[in-house]
Amino acid sequence: MASIAHQPQIVPQPVTTTKPATGIWSWLTTIDHKRIGLMYGISAFFFLLLGGFEALLIRAQLAQPENDLISAQRYNELFTMHGTTMIFLALMPLTSGFFNYVMPLQIGARDVAFPRLNAFSLWVFIFGAIIINISWFFNEAPNQGWYGYAPLTGTAWSPGRNVDFWMIGIQVLGVASMAASFNFVVTIFNLRAPGMKMMRLPIFTWSTLIVSIMIIFAFPAITVALLLLSFDRYAGTGFYEVAAGGDPLLWQHLFWVFGHPEVYILILPAFGIISEIIPVFSRKPLFGYSVMVYATIAIAFLGFGVWAHHMFTVGLGPTANAVFAGATMLIGIPTGVKIFNWVGTMFRGSLRFTTAMLFAVGLVSQFVIGGLSGVMHAVVPVDAQQNDTYFIIAHFHYVLFGGTVFGLLAGIYFWGPKAFGKMFDERIGKWHFWLTFVGFNLTFFPMHFLGLAGMPRRYFTYAEDSGWGPWNAVVSFGALVLGFSFLVFLYNIYKMVRHGEPAGDDPWDAATLEWAISSPPPAYNFAVIPTVTHRDQLWWDKYGDEHGHAHVQNDDVPKTAEIQREANAAHPHVHLPNPSYFPLLAAAGLGTFALGMLFMNPAITIGLLHLPVLVIVGVALLIFSVYAWAFEPAG
Ligand code: HEM
Ligand SMILES: [Cu+2]
Numbered sequence: 001m002a003s004i005a006h007q008p009q010i011v012p013q014p015v016t017t018t019k020p021a022t023g024i025w026s027w028l029t030t031i032d033h034k035r036i037g038l039m040y041g042i043s044a045f046f047f048l049l050l051g052g053f054e055a056l057l058i059r060a061q062l063a064q065p066e067n068d069l070i071s072a073q074r075y076n077e078l079f080t081m082h083g084t085t086m087i088f089l090a091l092m093p094l095t096s097g098f099f100n101y102v103m104p105l106q107i108g109a110r111d112v113a114f115p116r117l118n119a120f121s122l123w124v125f126i127f128g129a130i131i132i133n134i135s136w137f138f139n140e141a142p143n144q145g146w147y148g149y150a151p152l153t154g155t156a157w158s159p160g161r162n163v164d165f166w167m168i169g170i171q172v173l174g175v176a177s178m179a180a181s182f183n184f185v186v187t188i189f190n191l192r193a194p195g196m197k198m199m200r201l202p203i204f205t206w207s208t209l210i211v212s213i214m215i216i217f218a219f220p221a222i223t224v225a226l227l228l229l230s231f232d233r234y235a236g237t238g239f240y241e242v243a244a245g246g247d248p249l250l251w252q253h254l255f256w257v258f259g260h261p262e263v264y265i266l267i268l269p270a271f272g273i274i275s276e277i278i279p280v281f282s283r284k285p286l287f288g289y290s291v292m293v294y295a296t297i298a299i300a301f302l303g304f305g306v307w308a309h310h311m312f313t314v315g316l317g318p319t320a321n322a323v324f325a326g327a328t329m330l331i332g333i334p335t336g337v338k339i340f341n342w343v344g345t346m347f348r349g350s351l352r353f354t355t356a357m358l359f360a361v362g363l364v365s366q367f368v369i370g371g372l373s374g375v376m377h378a379v380v381p382v383d384a385q386q387n388d389t390y391f392i393i394a395h396f397h398y399v400l401f402g403g404t405v406f407g408l409l410a411g412i413y414f415w416g417p418k419a420f421g422k423m424f425d426e427r428i429g430k431w432h433f434w435l436t437f438v439g440f441n442l443t444f445f446p447m448h449f450l451g452l453a454g455m456p457r458r459y460f461t462y463a464e465d466s467g468w469g470p471w472n473a474v475v476s477f478g479a480l481v482l483g484f485s486f487l488v489f490l491y492n493i494y495k496m497v498r499h500g501e502p503a504g505d506d507p508w509d510a511a512t513l514e515w516a517i518s519s520p521p522p523a524y525n526f527a528v529i530p531t532v533t534h535r536d537q538l539w540w541d542k543y544g545d546e547h548g549h550a551h552v553q554n555d556d557v558p559k560t561a562e563i564q565r566e567a568n569a570a571h572p573h574v575h576l577p578n579p580s581y582f583p584l585l586a587a588a589g590l591g592t593f594a595l596g597m598l599f600m601n602p603a604i605t606i607g608l609l610h611l612p613v614l615v616i617v618g619v620a621l622l623i624f625s626v627y628a629w630a631f632e633p634a635g
Helices: 024-028 031-060 072-106 115-138 162-190 203-235 247-279 289-305 307-311 319-345 355-377 378-387 388-421 426-452 469-499 536-543 560-569 584-594 613-631
Strands: 603-606 611-612
Touching: 031 072, 031 115, 031 388, 031 469, 072 162, 072 203, 072 247, 072 388, 115 536, 115 584, 162 203, 162 584, 203 247, 203 289, 247 355, 247 388, 247 469, 289 319, 307 355, 319 355, 319 378, 319 613, 355 378, 355 388, 355 426, 378 426, 388 426, 388 469, 426 469, 426 536, 536 560, 584 603, 584 613, 603 613, 611 613
Parallel strands: none
Antiparallel strands: 603 611
16 A cells, blocks of 8 residues: 555546536536525525416405405415515525626626625525425415514414524524624625725625625614514513513514514615616616715615604604604605615716616606605604505505515626626517506506595405495405516526527627626636726726717727637636535425424423424424534635
8 A cells, every 4th residue: 555655635626617517417516606696586486476376366355345265364475475585585686696696796796705605695595495385285375464463463462383494594594694794794795806996896896885784784684573472482481571561562573673674685686687688788887886875875874773653653652653753754865865866867968778777767756656655654654644544555566566676687688697797678668568568567656546435455345335346346456467477587587598599708899897707707716806996897908988988999098808708718727616515415404393393293301301303303403404504625
């Protein structure tokens, strides 16, 4: 046997990584931010469709008065799951998909700071989503509304596991969001390419940074709220029980300290996406870039000081109401600045209405409607009329669908060609947009009238003589059109993937670094880490100014795209960290532990201690995989 001296040294072989690995195992063990981004996006899109289907069932029940298509109990489950799914399983992870895929490319990095932690956050999200949705199979879907007010969530009023599936599922999702947010913040501060100063960061990357910081500050509030609820439900404490000296309003304060920043966590990424798209299709840099950055920071900051506007009708008193009313109106200012700057960017621009641009401009127009009704809610006596009516439902769908979903769809049409290397069919894209635009307004605008006419939210039916029948029929028809628009979109995705025209590196003649590399990008992103000298670097490279106007060719400056192309042609040896399955295993451990809190038997009982087997297995798997992960050679 050869002696130790002759043991061949195991030297990590530089990886020739042009062609990413294939096969399901390569996806289960990937730590590549692009693949993780795609998996976030695809799974979240599935939940967007599921949430949309739940909404269609709601609208089928409400299409006519005194309908008995769906029982009251099932209806409670549908709107709770619809709201929870749309917010936590669709819009947030879709945003994470964009953060993951686009941000590292925009800052000129090869990946995020902690690739395995990134994979862990994805799998924890998947397990959280499974835990919430398997409740349907046990006929115990959450039924307490997406913000789960106490004391309804206590065991006295909700003795079944409906609330537990929601409570534990959201806790698990919180772990995924926190892990991802720390990763993005560290990445943006530490992995920027040389010369990528903070005020040269693309605005979408700024949104990623600010939203990640908001998540880090907001999620602990709901984590604590849910923890106290778990004690009330499992250990019989009374944090939210008046009889036990607790206070149900404690839940409302804790929930909305998280909940209102949450709505900005949902909308700011969409604002970031359209702030990338509008300049490219106006051929002008973003109007007031720095002011846009400061406005985003102002919204994020003020967003933590308005939570009690959700509680104007619980009796906090005139002083508190006045303060929160004022703070809420204040937030309208930085939001207005953004709308002004988007219009300023388009003003005298040479506009090109691609599908991405249509959805971006669609967002601006629809969000203004949602914003205006938001300012109306800030007036306490007006809110007393509108709270818990369909006016509120109209308001937040204009901001969350007209805002966030329009923005995310714009982002898919804009960066889809980069990720898949193929172009969408623009003609079908325009059909998709107009069906969405018409369907959306048919669905949600009449809800303002229904709300002002007194129709309450969360009621599974209404009386014939209420007079709400005709508008509800229009709303439900609109929801059908909206549903159909998603089918058109699905067809366009299929057509792009199967028959799309090759996209090339820079199909939109854009300004930021992700367009300097191939579509899809190589596993290592940049063959050479780019050097940044200007904001909108590629416009500077191509046109010698940052205005994207094709008037002069700047030949003496090495162009980022060319440098990448030449380096790629030389088949660079770029060292990348190894794939790993420990993040997946660790997430499975956490998921199994969480399931153990729902399925308490079989269990091992030691004295008073009742230890569910799933809890033991989950904790053991979690500890083992985190240990192995810590000592696994990164590559
Ligand atoms: C796809 C089209 C959609 C339709 C037709 C729709 C329809 C509805 C309706 C009718 C309700 C009120 C149920 C009631 O109170 O009786 C509702 C509630 C809700 N929707 Fe949507 N929605 C859609 C998309 C979205 C999106 C994209 C979001 C994004 C976050 C969302 C979030 C919510 C929330 C949070 C609630 C409140 C649930 C609760 O009361 O607990 N919806 N939706
Ligand atoms: Cu709010």
